[in-house]
Amino acid sequence: MIKSSLTRNWLAKSLLLALLNVxxxxxxxxxxxxxxxxxxxxxxxxxxxxxxxxxxxxxxxxxxxxxxxxxxxxxxxxxxxxxxxxxxxxxxxxxxxxxxxxxxxxxxxxxxxxxxxxxxxxxxxxxxxxxxxxxxxxxxxxxxxxxxxxxxxxxxxxxxxxxxxxxxxxxxxxxxxxxxDKNAQRRIMADQAALYVKLAETSSGDQQARSLAEAKKLCDSIQWGGLDIWFGQSIITLANIELVKNNSAGAQKVIMGNLDILKEIDKYLQEQGLPLSVSPMAGARFLLGGLIQRDADAMSSKKEKRDETIQLYGKALTEYYNVFAKYGDSDWGSEAGIKAQAIKTKLEKNYGKTIKMDLGKFQSKAAATQFRMADNLFTQKKYTEAVGEYLKNLNQFPEAEISVPALNNLLQCYANLNDPLYVRMIGEYLGERFSKSSIAPLGLLSLGKFYFDKNDEPMYMYAYNTYLRCFPQNERAAAILFTLGGLRKKAGDEAGAMKYYQQIVDRYPKDQYYPKALSQMAWGAFAVSNYAGAVKGFTVYLAEAQPSPDKALAQLSLADCYRQLGQFREALKEYQTLIQWLSPANNPYGNSTADVQKNKAYLEKAWFQLGYSFARLNQPPEAVPEYRAKAIKAYDFFIANYSASPLAPKALSLKGAVQMELRDPRAAATFGELSSKYPQSDEGKNALFALVRSAIEINQLDQAKTAFDKMLSRPDTYSLDEFARVGQAFLDAGMKKEAALAFQQVVSKSADRNLLERSLFGLGSAEFALKNYDAAIKALNELMTKYPKSGLFYDAKFMLGTAYEQVDRLKEAQEVLSDVFKYADKPLLINQASFNLGLIQKKMGEKAAALASFQRVALLSDPRIQELRPLIEKSLMESIALFSELQRYQDVQDCCDQYVKTFPSGDQAEAVRKIKSEAKLKAAQTTSVPSAGTPSAPAQ
Structure with a gap:
């Protein structure tokens, strides 16, 4: 049996994820x-x-x-x-x-x-x-x-x-x-064997012999362990051992003698839909191409062998092209493309042959391979060696996509080598030759940062000015101009700074730096909620502006910015300034009737936000009681002077919240005033709710419980509607016990469907959350008995079914879901019921029935309907687990395929792919593979 595995490229990146995260x-x-x-x-x-x-x-x-x-x-x-x-x-x-x-x-x-x-x-x-x-x-x-x-x-x-x-x-x-992990060991052994061969290539004598012997020993161990892609890789390594010994015939014999095995592995990979990039056939054909090319090169100097030479080059070209075309993502693919191109050029130029083999579409991949060594040297900071490699490869691939990042790295190399002449030469070439590239400007920006960190002003100014000249439409151009303006300003060159800011105004009117470059930048920043930027602009404007409604609005906006930024101390100062400006009669900020009305509105908002800011100020801790007292005072002033304002009910509500924070018992009276004074406002209608909510929001749970206990001690004082709303507030806050008590008040007294229906459901929900499943069952059954056509029917039935399941009343749970099936006409409800039924059947040990329920959801639901996708995903995962338990491996694979197709980026996608691979292996255990003969036992 041929074992599937992952690619060597993947191994190089994430071997340990495979070793450790199984x-x-x-x-x-x-x-x-x-x-x-x-x-x-x-x-x-x-x-x-x-x-x-x-x-x-x-x-x-x-x-x-x-x-x-x-x-x-x-x-x-x-x-x-x-x-x-x-x-x-x-x-x-x-x-x-x-x-x-x-x-x-x-x-x-x-x-x-x-x-x-x-x-x-x-x-x-x-x-x-x-x-x-x-x-x-x-x-x-x-x-x-x-x-x-x-x-x-x-x-x-x-x-x-x-x-x-x-x-x-x-x-x-x-x-x-x-x-x-045997598979991991075989992967590492294969890598070690190949590395020993590379070591032998650069050594001689006894050291070379020892390296080749170690490589041979590892290959024998791999081959003794079974037939898989690592077995195939060991064949390539054995052939390379012969090449190091200068035995081309021996290398060819190793490949040709095992070609049938390599073909079987290749065929298996294709049949199983596995990536051919892992196929050892790629390495074998690449090696054969090299052996044939070596013979052709040796023969090319003999004129009488011209036809035979052409024939050999043609065979080598065929081998290389097949590797490039069929195994392009393998370790050998890109290099094969380069060698194929070289032979194609030689046949056309030296032998006058026309080759109809198009390698153009593979050039970028080939170029990336060629630049790999230069990139590695760059990463290791071996800049001198990297320069040589980059120049060599740029001469070969001057226009490739990879050439631009290579030039960017070359800039960094010359900068690190302190060669400003070549830095300027490459910088000019990069900017002029690749002015439409989105990657090229990054090189100049990185260069500027390099010299900026070294405080080399002439060179970083060169880098940034070249960037601006060659890439004026780049998305960071305005930001760079703004930065340079700031640098000139910091250096005391105001005129120079203004030139850069002016360029932003002239060229980038839609850029985020545009309002920052203008004297009126404050309003632009405020409009896009850039409050930090707006503070600076408003401050400048207010220092210069004359009294007017516009200045009053700017002052209010400055205060609002500080409030939005959470800087309440600064906000208070600015609100108080505005109040001082606008409070006196006949103040200079409004001369017309319209202006006076505007300023009254500004003053009203300032007083309201003054109270809010005092209520939010928390430092220093010892001053908090004083701040809260000032908040209450500000709210009292607002309520007394702006009682008709739409903000008045909110002011009363916020005052009550502050009193709650201070544990002031007068909070209840405040909320009572809110309820009676503004009964039609949202705050007035929800005064009692606001009392409970405020206590919960400031984490004063004892306060909330105390207030509720008082309600329970005098239940007739409060309406059943208030109990229902308080019950819902407690339920939303997670205070389940209190929620249940509140709903019980309604359930025991009300016959009003509007109250009783939602209270029975609330009571059932609270008891369910408390895991009092019997009580939850009682409440929800009463709801369904009294109101069988309730709008809460499906929510109640699903919760009821789960409650029955929790107390192992599984037959009743099934009956509840049957009711859902009977009336449900929406896909979400039907599929939710099917899924829940599957869970119950699974718990009952009815695996086949559970599978049928899960598969109904997985196969019959439309994944294009967004609300169904979570159910489909969960149903697929349940199906995969049950099919695995039942050893129905083909069904496991089918489910895995459906999951990956439907949820390619799903949370379980990677795990599903692994499950599928395991299922394939288990399903294939009865599949035989032609024997490779009996390899020799590993050396002892």
């Missing part, structure tokens, strides 16, 4: 395993770019398991590193101490972060120190072991890229010793 489905798990999974999941979220979600996962774990704080620090550090806050992560390591295994794991995460940002020296130092500490032993901490394996592979890649092949081999060996 999900094993078991009937039950221990608490420790659950916690482990949560932390591994959080770490995985960071890896794929969701640090905020990772933080939420960890906070949830800590709420339940506070003893896991050290593990949480590890995730916290990973989040910091993902945001490039390396100093903060280093501080965590120092705080925890390097004897703590979690701190050691953080240091390894730091090394990876440094490596990915080009700080290879720092990464190498951390890796060397760590692995020296664990020489001859393995970490026992599970988190540290996970990072140990990841880092061993990362370190190996780093060393291999830097040319330290022996160090890389040693690093890979650490993975072999730390994992029992």
């Amino acid at each position: 999900l094993i489905v078991v009937p039950a798990s221990s608490l420790a395993e659950d916690i482990d999974r949560e932390f591994v999941f959080a770490s995985g979220l960071i890896e794929i770019g969701f640090p905020d979600f990772a933080e939420k996962v960890v906070q949830q774990v800590l709420r339940l398991h506070p003893e896991q704080k050290d593990r949480a620090k590890l995730i916290q550090a990973e989040i910091l590193i993902s945001r490039r806050k390396f100093a903060d992560a280093e501080a965590l390591v120092k705080e925890m101490g390097m004897n703590n295994p979690k701190a050691q794991a953080i240091s390894l995460a730091l090394a990876k972060g440094y490596y990915l940002t080009g700080e290879t020296d720092k990464a190498k130092t951390i890796y060397n120190d760590f692995f020296k500490q664990y020489e001859g032993k393995m970490p026992t901490d599970s988190d540290l072991l996970r990072f140990y394996q990841d880092s061993a592979y990362q370190f190996g890649q780093m060393l291999e890229m830097a040319g330290d092949k022996e160090g890389a081999l040693k690093a890979y060996d650490r993975i072999l010793k730390s994992t029992k």
Whole structure:
């Protein structure tokens, strides 16, 4: 049987995700395993770019398991590193101490972060120190072991890229010793064997012989372990061993002798829909192309062999082209395209042949491969070597898409080599030749930042001015102009600053920096809620403006900006200033009747917001009671002087909230006044609700309970409608016990359907939330008995069914769902009922029936209807699990295919793909594969 596997490219990027994040489905798990999974999941979220979600996962774990704080620090550090806050992560390591295994794991995460940002020296130092500490032993901490394996592979890649092949081999060996995963071991062994061959290519004598022997030994071990793509890779390595020995015939014999096996692997990959980029056939055909080309090159100098030479070049071209076209994403694909192009050119130029083979569409991929070495050298900060590689490849691919980022990196190389002449030459070429590129300007911006950090004004001004001249329409042009204006202003060059600001006004009237460059920028910023920018503009305007309604409005707006920014102390100062301006009669801010009316409206708002700002001011803590007293005073003034204002009911409500915060018993009277004085306002209609809500909002739950207890002590004083509304308020706030008591008042006394119907449902909901399922069943059954056609029918039935399920009254739960099926006419209701029924049937052990319910949802629902998609997704996952239990592996695969097609970016997409792969393997266990013969046993 041929085993499927992942690509070598994927391995190079994420081997450790495969080694460490394998999900094993078991009937039950221990608490420790659950916690482990949560932390591994959080770490995985960071890896794929969701640090905020990772933080939420960890906070949830800590709420339940506070003893896991050290593990949480590890995730916290990973989040910091993902945001490039390396100093903060280093501080965590120092705080925890390097004897703590979690701190050691953080240091390894730091090394990876440094490596990915080009700080290879720092990464190498951390890796060397760590692995020296664990020489001859393995970490026992599970988190540290996970990072140990990841880092061993990362370190190996780093060393291999830097040319330290022996160090890389040693690093890979650490993975072999730390994992029992046979498939992972075979992958690493295949990489090691290939690396030994590369080591042999650059050595001679006994050292070469030892390297080739180690490679042969590893290949034999791989072949002894079974037939899979790693078996195929070992064949390529064995052929390369012969090439190192200068035995071309031997290499060809190895390939041709195992070609049938390679074809079988290739065929299997195609049949299973697996990527051909992992097929060892790519390497075999590439190698054959090289062997044939070598013979053609040797024969090309003999004129009498011209026809035979052309024929050999044609065969080599065919091999290379097939690899490029069929296996383009493999490790050999791009290089094969380059070699094919070279032979095509030679046949056309030297031999006058016309080759109808179009390689143009593959040029960008080929170019990317050629620039890889230069990029690696650049990452390692080997700028001199990188310059040579970039220039060589730019001469070969001057117009390729990859050429622009290559030129950007070349700029950085010359800058780091302190060669301003070449910096200017490349900068001019980049700006003029690629003026329409969206990537080219990034090179000049990065160059400007490089010199700015070095305080080299002539060079950063050159970089930014070249950018502005060559890319005037780039999205960051206005921002750069604004920055340069700020720099000139900081240097005291006001005239120079104004020139840059004027360019923004002239060229970018729609840019966000446009209002900032104008003297009237305040109004523009305020209009787009840029309150921080507006504060600066208003301040300048108010300092120069003469008294008028416009100045009064600007003052009110300045105060509002501070309030929106949460700067209530500053807001208070500005509101008080406006009140001082507008309070005196005949003030100079309004001369006409219309102006006076405008100013009255401004003054009214100022008084209201004055009270609000005092109510929100919280520093210093000892002054808070005084601020709240001033808030009440301001609200009292407002209510007394603007009682007809639409804001008056809100002012009373906010006053009551402040009194609640102060635990002032007069709050109840305030809300009573609100209810009686403004009965038609929203606040008046909800005065009692406001009392409860305010207490809950300021986390004064005791106050809320006390107020409610008073209601219960004199229930006849309050209407049943008020009890219903208070019950709903408590329910919304999560105070389920109080909600149940409030609804019971209504249920026990009311015959009014409007009250009784929603109160029965509220009572059932509260009891359900309290897990008093029998009480919930009683209330919901009464609701359905009294009002069988209630608008709450479906909500009640679903909750009732779940309550029956919770108390193991499964037959009754099924009967409840039958009622839903009987009357439901909307897809969401029908499918929700089917899904719930499936859960009940599953709990009853009726797996076939449960499958039928889940499959109804999965197969018959329309995924284009957004509200059905969550149900379809959950039904597919339930179906996959049940089909797996029933060992119906083809059905598992079909469900997986449907999931991936319907939810290609779903949360479970990756897990589903893994499940499908496992199902394929299990389904294929009875499939036989032609034997490759009996390989020799590995050396002892």
